Amino acid sequence: MGPPLASTLRIAIVGAGMGGLATALSLAKQGFQHIAIYETASDLGFVGAGIQIAPNLSRILRALGYGVWERVKKDAVEMKAVSIRGVCPGI
Numbered sequence: 001m002g003p004p005l006a007s008t009l010r011i012a013i014v015g016a017g018m019g020g021l022a023t024a025l026s027l028a029k030q031g032f033q034h035i036a037i038y039e040t041a042s043d044l045g046f047v048g049a050g051i052q053i054a055p056n057l058s059r060i061l062r063a064l065g066y067g068v069w070e071r072v073k074k075d076a077v078e079m080k081a082v083s084i085r086g087v088c089p090g091i
C-alpha cells in the first residue's frame with residue numbers, strides 16, 4: 001500500500017473566489033496537504049460593497065473551521081428586516 005492520497009495528491013484550484021477558497025479549506029480540513037490556488041486578479045482587496053450571508057452560507061463558513069466564521073461575524077451586522085424594491089414592467 002502506498003502513502004495516503006491526502007499527503008501526495010497535488011491539487012490545483014483555479015480561482016480564489018468563494019468557491020475556490022471554500023474548496024481549498026474543505027480539502028485542507030480533510031488532510032490534503034498540497035493545494036495550490038491560482039488567481040488571475042492581482043488584488044483580492046475590498047471592493048467597498050456589502051455581502052449578504054444567507055443562513056446556509058453561514059453554516060458552511062462555521063463548518064469550514066479555521067476561525068473563518070468568527071472573523072466574518074466580527075465585522076457583520078445582523079439584518080432585522082429586508083425590503084426589496086424594483087420596477088417590474090407590465091405589473
Ligand SMILES: Cc1cc2nc3c(=O)[nH]c(=O)nc-3n(C[C@H](O)[C@H](O)[C@H](O)COP(=O)(O)OP(=O)(O)OC[C@H]3O[C@@H](n4cnc5c(N)ncnc54)[C@H](O)[C@@H]3O)c2cc1C
Binds near residue numbers: 015016018020039040
Ligand atoms: C453585484 C453582485 C452582488 C452579489 N452579492 C452577493 C451577496 O450579497 N451574497 C452572496 O452570497 N452572493 C452574492 N453574489 C454572488 C456571489 O458573488 C457569487 O455567487 C460568488 O462570488 C461565486 O463564487 P465563485 O467562487 O464561484 O466565483 P467568483 O467569485 O467569480 O470567483 C472566481 C475567481 O476565479 C478567478 N478566475 C477566473 N478565471 C481564471 C483563470 N483562468 N485563472 C485564474 N483565476 C481565474 C476570478 O478572477 C475570480 O476571482 C453577488 C454577485 C454579484 C455580481
